[in-house]
Amino acid sequence: MPKHLRQRLLHRLQLPESWIIFFIMGIIMMNFPFLHIFNKPVTIFGFPLMFLYFIIGWPVSILVIYLFTLAVRHSDDRQQGNNQP
Amino acid sequence: MNAGIVPAALISLLYTLLIFMIAWRAHQRKETGRSIIANPYAYSLSIAVYCTSWTFYGSVGKAATTGIDFLMIYLGPSLMAFSWFFVLRRIVKISKENNITSIADFISLRYGKSLGLGALVTLIAILGIMPYIALQIKAASTSFYLIGGFREKGIHLGGVTLSAGLLLSLILSVFSVVFGARRLMSSERHEGLMAAVAFESLVKLASLIGVGLFVTYQLFDGFSDIFTRFRHTYPEQFTRLFTLGGAGNDPEYIPPFSMLFMSMGAIMLLPRQFHVMVIENSDERHITKAMWLFPVYMFLISLFVMPIALGGLLTTGSATGADFFVISIPLVTGHDGIAMLAFLGGLSAAAGMVMVESVAISTMLLNHIFMPVIVRFTPQAWFPYLLINLKRLGIFLVIFMGYFYYRIVGDSFMLVNMGMISFSAASQFLPAMLGGLYWQRGNRTGAVTGTLLGFLIWFYTLLLPSFSNSRWVGDLLASGPFGIALLKPTALFGLSGMDLWSHSLFWSMLFNMGGYIICSIMFRQDEAEHDQLRKFTGMIDLTRGYRHAETKRLSKPVTITQFINLMSKFIGPEEARQAIFSYIGEREIDAEGNVSEFELPNLKRFTEKTLAGSVGAAAAGAIVDSFLSDMGSRMESVYDIFSNVRTSLDQSREALFVRLKASEIINRTLDLQIIMDDLLNLLLKEFKLDAAIIQLRSENGGLEVRSYQGVNRRPINPNHWFMESRPYFDMALLDRKAHFVNDTRLIADTVALDRTIAEGIISCAHIPIVREGESSIGLMSVFSKSIAGLFTEEFLGLLSSLAGQLAQAVTIVREMEAGERERIQKEQAQLQHARVLRDMEIAQQIQLSLLPESAPELFGVEMGGRCVSAAHVGGDYYDFFQYDDHSVDLVIADVSGHSVGAALIMSEVRTLLRAQANSALTASSILRNLNNQLYEDLTRSELFITMFYAKYNSATGRLSYANAGHNNPLIKRGGVPSCINLDAEGLIIGVKKSVVFEERGIELHKGDVVLFYTDGLNEAANAQGELFGTERICEHLGSVMHQPVAEILDSFYHAIADFTGSDTLQDDISLMVLKIH
Secondary structure (H helix, E strand, O other), rough: HHHHHHHHHHHHHHHHHHHHHHHHHHHOOOOHHHHHHOOOOEOOOOEEEHHHHHHHHHHHHHHHHHHHHHHHHHHHHHHHHHHHH | OOOOHHHHHHHHHHHHHHHHHHHHHHHHHHHOOOOOOHHHHHHHHHHHHHHHHHHHHHHHHHHOOOOOOHHHHHHHHHHHHHHOHHHHHHHHHHHHHHHHOOOHHHHHHHHOOOOOHHHHHHHHHHHHHHHHHHHHHHHHHHHHHHOOOOOOOEEEEEEEEEHHHHHHHHHHHHHHHHHHHHOOOOOOOOOHHHHHHHHHHHHHHHHHHHHHHHHHHHHOOOOHHHHHHHHHOOHHHHHOOOOOOOOOOOOOOOOOHHHHHHHHHHHHHOOHHHHHHHHHHOOOOOHHHHHHHHHHHHHHHHHHHHHHHHHHHHHHHOOOHHHHHOOOOOOOOOHHHHHHHHHHHHHHHHHHHHHHHHHHHHHHHHHHHHHHHHOOOOOOOOOOHHHHHHHHHHHHHHHHHHHHHHHHHHOOOOOHHHHHHHHHHHHHHHHHHHHHHOOOOOOOOHHHHHHHHHHHHHHHHHHHHHHOOOHHHHHHHHHHHHOOOOOOOOOHHHHHOOOOOHHHHHHHHHHHHHHHHHHHHHOOOOOHHHHHHHHHHHHHHHHHOOOOOOOEOOOOOOOOOOHHHHHHHHHOOHHHHHHHHHHOOOOOOOOOOOOOOOOOOHHHHHHHHHHHHHHHHHHHHHHHHHHHHHHHEEEOOOOOOOOOEEEEEEEOHHHHHHHHHHHHHHOOOOHHHHHHHHHHHHHHHOOOEEEEEEEOOOOOOOEEEEEEEEEOOOOOOOOOOHHHHHHHHHHHHHHEEEEEEEOOHHHHHOOHHHHHHHHOOOOOEEEOOOOOOOOEEEEEEEEOOOOOOOOOOOHHHHHHHHHHHHHHHHHHHHHHHHHHHHHHHHHHHHHHHHHHHHHHHHHHHHHHHHHOOOOOOOOOOOEEEEEEEOOOOOOEEEEEEEEEOOEEEEEEEEEOOOHHHHHHHHHHHHHHHHHOOOOOOHHHHHHHHHHHHHHHHHHHHHHOOEEEEEEEOOOOOEEEEHHHOOOEEEEEEOOOOOEEEEEOOOOOOOOOOOOOOOOOEEEOOOOOOOEOOOHHHHHEOOOOOOOOOOHHHHHHHHHHOOOOOOHHHHHOOOOOOOHHOOOOOOOEEEEEEEEEE
């Protein structure tokens, strides 16, 4: 039930706690010691590991924010729906 | 090798014109209400003013020297975007509600409109931003020299050497003035400026991506090609650039965490970021979209930085001049078009930043540095011109300070590291800002202390060392002040081995936060701060539209006109009038064009808010306060009659308690006096009033004091001090609204309240006792000796509601009393009636007993008489007087009327007749005597009598008679069809003093029946108005003449009942029958 799952996800994302968790996760992931995992002069398919980490991790974080804004709009819509039964 | 000076200048000029046109168009569109930038995309692009020439040139330089850690500057804001949904939206909401003009305004408003804090923040912003603007000028002018192919710094025009930096500064200043300081209203959005900024953001993005694509795919063969080639050529450098901390031994290396932290702060706290994100926000909903659009922009703009840096290193072979790889790579490889594109992008990035920054900071400068000085002077009509020009001057000042910093510090720093000095300065706002939003205890002392400490340390450890090429500073850096090594700016308190920026950030943040927290805990918030607290930290109230209950009042009322005059001195008369009209809207205004006393604090706040839009909250507060004190008025705390505990929004627990008590008092008894006394005593006790009086309208409409409680009691007379409030009574009674005086001393000029003031009364209120929709029935007056401004809207509401309850009670009691009175009256009337009825019955019985019980018996004659009266007592009378065996007198009379008087006269007649009846007098002389005797009495009682007197002698058979105006008796003789009319001349008794009555006589024969009757018989009328008449009497008499006398009598009453069709008689009917055997 993807639709059901999506609703559930969006619902969870409306919680302020989710925002804070992701925010803190972001700070952790951009600091040591977490950065140590990628802090190696290794290349994968010619790309340096650290470069790859940022270039992939960053869009993912933006996607998360995008999902959050979807969730907000979702709840706004629902509220409006409630207001006009 | 170079594109030449002329095309570069020309393209710059054309580009500037284009920007100018875009800005102008956007401004025009806004004026006509069709904004082109009021959308989330333009908003996101304008936030991208964050990416300056630092990003454009500096990132590449940074990437080429220290590596991938440059990304932290962009990851920080991207991460921060997570918090925007809560933090930024909240800041925007608060700012819009309070007409916030800048970050200094915001912070100073939170801490009680502190002038000092605003000035401090402004000072930090000006000094802090100096390196940042210098960076832009440096980048733009260097790029100009590069593209123009100059090696020396200066453009020679006909012997005059003109610095490109100076020229750029001038152009940018003019541009900023034109679009950023057109109007004084700083809280207003600058659409032209924003459109220019948004467009420039597009240009710099397109330009950098263009250069990136060129380097990555034209010069090289994609990302991995660059990486692979670079790895092969410089394996050591590759390791250093793609690992963090690899360049740790470099003195210019800044740890990733410091950069992340500072950039996260900078995205919110840099004056220009605050300006574009908060002040220029047109719709809160745009924030949600910008939350991911802006990070996407950041991602895109940093995507090609690393390839360009590596490509530059590969192409040029060294990291010198890495800051300008974006331009130099295309130039070196001979692609002048690409170089020009890069130049434009860099110019855009620099120009956008400088314009927004200078506008934002000049606003702060005006509102927080100039304004506090200006408000000390009396406002003048030319103030608006002064203010706008000061703002323009501020723009020049900010830009040229940056320019001079650039000239002094020049090339000793890389672009990014120059920018970090500014970031570090902006971080000093963080504790006060975040604490202000989320920490209730954060106070002004803490904010000032923390910010000041942080600023001083920043200045000492970062800004000062940046002038390291000055000898004095060089000495200081080398050995510390006065040779104290512990105080060396770069190794404060012996903390060495750290880079400049982290070192400064650590110490400044430590002292800043420490100072803020410790002072906030140690000291109390003052009242002005407390007022602001709810706006900033009580977000729930804010979003639910909590109506702030005013707890302040103006000690002396100020008129609307005075407020307009004040405002027009700062924002111009037209704007002032418009603002006031929009405010007044549907609000109630009294006859003199004033708002109610309760509305005044709101009007004051509105004035402050409007002024704040131009001069900032702190200055606006100071302006209005000094204006009020000039007027002799001030804000004073309202005496909170309901103490502090509020159980709901508009009902305090105390008010509910008083209501409850009052309704108990009112329902306990029906005695109005007790109700009124108890109610007043309750008010006196609960509200610390000193006197309370209830007056009710008396029956003649005047007011009457019914209850008087409290001090200064003395008999009410026209000279009583209380009577001075008479005009208020009349007004309150008339318009059925409460009237009050919150300070008797202030109105002494208009209303004579000398004796009241002498009694010590300071405030009083008169509340009409009235039921909804009815006219007032009285007045409740309360007086206080101690508290001015006692009567708040809330308190008057409570008093009015109590007066309403009292009115209800008074009405009920009065209605009950009236009902009671009516009932008693009715009962008495019934009683009276019954008594009269009984008297009448007695009278009737007496009267009937006066009539002969039976007729005398005489040989050869049969007699009978009967009287049936219509009313209880009547005036009919008949009688028989027998002298001897053969003589009898018959008399029938009718006293006019049916009153008791008639009955009395009748009894008098009877007495008089009995006295003379047995005499030998004739009928006529008896009547004459009677007339003589009764005349006086009858005249006096306005009565008269008709009477027929007959004497019959059975021996002779003769009937002699006289008549005093009575109906003639009828004689029915057998065989004769008609009746004989016994006619005799005579006047009614009681009309004339002496009357002569005719005496007549007639022989009666055997079988004759004589009928004597009163007028009730012949005048009985049927439904058609037809009278019974003598004809019918005679006829009927003829038909019954052979029957016994008693039956004859009965038959007449039956005949009358048949004729009239009714059992009740219209008039008394008396009949006498004499039948001769």
